[in-house]
Amino acid sequence: MDRKKPPPEQTPPDLQRLDAQLCFAVYSTMLGFNKVYRKLLKALGLTYPQYLVMLVLWEHDGLRVSEIGERLFLDFPTLTPLLKRLEVQGLVTRRRSASDERQVIVSLTEAGTALKAQAADVPGCVATALDCSLETIGDLRSRLVALRNNLMQQD
Amino acid sequence: MDRKKPPPEQTPPDLQRLDAQLCFAVYSTMLGFNKVYRKLLKALGLTYPQYLVMLVLWEHDGLRVSEIGERLFLDFPTLTPLLKRLEVQGLVTRRRSASDERQVIVSLTEAGTALKAQAADVPGCVATALDCSLETIGDLRSRLVALRNNLMQQD
DNA sequence: CAATATTAAATCGTGTGCTATGTAATAGCA
């Protein structure tokens, strides 16, 4: 009578545990960030992805859609409707480029530019919610960026 | 003729830069993870969130929807349709609890259980894409979990 | 025991994010 079970053929159990997955830590942290940002950005009338777009434009106004997409690692099907909604809100304009009509230039309106001052408290409030040192934040950030760049290279 | 501009009233510019935001590092890292997981999980017929649900059930079969939600920090509007699709794929069953009919118990089917072995290579392939040490991964994971818990406490 | 409050899940509506596809403009080549 053979009581000895064969060794499992799959990955050792602990590598397939939810909490062993770095991706789940990233995913669930992002869920947490969304929760915090949703509250903070509600007063500004922005969703989190819209806020990211505004951050990009506040830094460098008048970009092509593709340039915004490159900056945020987002594609056209995501950006086009999102930018349309920002345009409807009067925060940006979308104009065909005169030199190349395939390109759409996204520019801040006065209201869009003015929104930057209203959003000035956001990073501080987020830092408060995080409740950890600037050094930790900076270290985490640069490590995540390195991972992101590795992941984005997969093809 | 006053050539001196008044100091800006908003947050110092570097705090409102996109790349200064930890949340953007997390967000864009998750975009990268999605890209990698989408490819790996395609052969299993799973999306990334569905994979997370399967990880939970492989660990502990027969949970209530709310228990899965607590485990993954996800709400009913997300989980109900997702679980329905897993049921349609024949990977889980959803049954009303006899002792409390408000509760739905989610159980793995034979196919759902068997899928675990097919998914055995996933964590290893992800680790390869990450191209960094297990120690780094573990450290990042625990730090992110700490942040997540802080963020989730905001209310 | 009946009425009310609470709980668990389902549904609805909105905004993403991505693959696939379509449209229009520009570039490149013979």
Add this chain to the structure above:
DNA sequence: TGCTATTACATAGCACACGATTTAATATTG
């Protein structure tokens, strides 16, 4: 110069994620 290939963006369809609301079951209270 005309044709083809490439580029930039828009659209379509699907799967999330979440606040708001609804439905049904259970718990609590008088």
